[in-house]
Amino acid sequence: MKRLLVAILVLAAAPAFAAHTPPASLDAALAQGKRENKPVLVDFQAVWCYSCYFMASHVLNGKEWDDLNSKVVFYEADADKPADKAWMTKWNVHFLPTYVAIGPDGEELGRILAERPRDTFYKEVAGILSGDARLSKLKADAAKGSMAAVADVLDTYQLHYAGKEGMAWFATLPPMVRNVSDKDKRVALAKQRLLLLQAKDAKDDKGIVDAATKVLAGDIGCERPYVLDDLVGASKSQPEADRKTLLAPQKAPYESFLSTQVFTAAPACADQRSAVLTAADLDAALGDTAGEQAVLRKAIDLSREKLHGDLRSDRNLADNLRVYLVRAKAGDELDTLEKQLIAAWPDDYVYNYRYGRRLVESGKAAEALPYLDAAAKKAYGANRIVVATYQVKALRATNRDAEAKKVVAATTAAEGKAFPDQVKKLQESLTSAG
Structure with a gap:
């Protein structure tokens, strides 16, 4: 997703x-x-x-x-x-x-x-x-010829990210069931979704493009942004003209999806963020810079309108606004918002961390350290290691290697047993270039 x-x-x-x-x-x-x-x-x-x-x-x-x-x-x-x-x-x-x-x-x-x-x-x-969704019962019904049960079982494998296993189960059905399955739209679509999973697992761009295109031709509702995202990503290796020819037919149905299920007073799809970002990525792939910025600005304006200046009124929407500004490269607006988010949620590590990380990535290591230090005091588990990684980058960039070693030592002592692979990478960052 x-x-x-x-x-x-x-x-x-x-x-x-x-x-x-x-x-x-x-x-x-x-x-x-x-x-x-x-x-x-x-x-x-x-x-x-x-x-x-x-x-x-x-x-x-x-x-x-x-x-x-x-x-x-x-x-x-x-x-x-x-x-x-x-x-x-x-x-x-x-x-x-x-x-x-x-x-x-x-x-x-x-x-x-x-x-x-x-x-x-x-x-x-x-x-x-x-209890109606119990897998063992559905499989039994599917073997007896229930197309609804076949589709339900295939969808269950989809939810488990088990494309290969799902298609292997389908192959065990009686021939009289398999042979008529593609006449059922739900079953045919469910099979393509599993084939898409298989292609993604195999990193098979051609297979992804083929399956995703077929899935997008179906009625997939709020899943459309995720599948289109797969198609946009898998088509990157194609020549520009071929890629545009492949993606152009997706523009109109996706705009319809946005207008009827996302940009409405009562959206049918809860995940507005993925819908907006996929729209921007599609426009970028098609070379439509104006369209890319337009959909982002629309999402930014709608988010601000719904928040009414109160970031605490809807945390999901406030964080969506942050991401839209990142994607739109609206640096000044983003600086203001991220500081407001830090003030709105002072007990969380996450906004101090995100702002500090962005400062490090933009070459402002010294400015980043106070925010990363504040995040480190509140972080735990795997996210403590992530924060420490950027602390080390900022400290090394400001020639404070001794302090960087102390951060690594403290994080290793606290989290090394639970997350050995992540801590190993953190330790290696002390000697890596950049």
């Missing part, structure tokens, strides 16, 4: 069910679910995710949230913590937020990827918890 593994954040607001003591670990949550005969709903998120901002402030609250928490054991899994990161690997979770529902018997009931509008999220969760 677009830029999604580069952005997630745990909000400070206490959940509506704070009266109940939350499980201390995912193992404890699963044990509680088994003991109480309840499903476990795991929310995989982390400290730097705009999608998680949206869900926490717009969806995971209110009466529906209270009702849901009376039916499940809820656990917030932090992707920056080693134990929760291990579960992400075990369950093949690649995108944040991801919501995974596990039955009392330990079998996965289903999962939801990315942010959703409120109504959509609770309808999807209800369907998963009803």
Whole structure:
């Protein structure tokens, strides 16, 4: 999903069910679910995710949230913590937020990827918890010839990023089922989505272009930005004229998507950021600089209009504004906004870190250090190593190598056991060029 593994954040607001003591670990949550005969709903998120901002402030609250928490054991899994990161690997979770529902018997009931509008999220969760989405039942129905079940199983493999496994399962279906499957639009589309996953895993640009083009010809709703992003990326190696010929037909349907599902009073798609950035990338690939800036400025203006000058009113929207300004290269506006974000969220590491990092990357290492130092005092786990990496860059750029070594030593002592590979790279940064 677009830029999604580069952005997630745990909000400070206490959940509506704070009266109940939350499980201390995912193992404890699963044990509680088994003991109480309840499903476990795991929310995989982390400290730097705009999608998680949206869900926490717009969806995971209110009466529906209270009702849901009376039916499940809820656990917030932090992707920056080693134990929760291990579960992400075990369950093949690649995108944040991801919501995974596990039955009392330990079998996965289903999962939801990315942010959703409120109504959509609770309808999807209800369907998963009803038991109708249990994979073993769906596979049995698929083998009997249910095209709806075939599509549901293929979609489940899609959610697990298991393209090869999904197509391998499809090959086990009776010939009488496989032979008529392409006549069903949902099944045909689901197969192409799995072929797209396979091509991405193999880094096969030609395969990505072929599958993505076919997927984009279908009715994929809010998934359109992510698939178009795949197409734009995989086509980079093509000659410019060929690439424009390939991408040009995507312009009109994407503009329609933006006008009907994103730039509206009540957007059907929660992830406005990916939609806007993909539009800008498409325009850039087509050589339409004016169009690229126009869609970014529209998103900037709409974000400011909805915020009414109060960055704390909607953290997701405020962070979207920051990203649009970055993409538009609006340096002066971005400087002002990032300082305002630091003031609005003083207890978080993330905005001090982002501003400090940008200063380092623009050659202003000395100016960056106070912000990075402030971020380091609040960072933890994997994000502490990320902050330390830029502290080292800034210190070395200002000829303060002894202090850089102290930062590496302290970070290694605190996080080396949990994140050995990342800490090794941090240590190597003391001797690397640049």
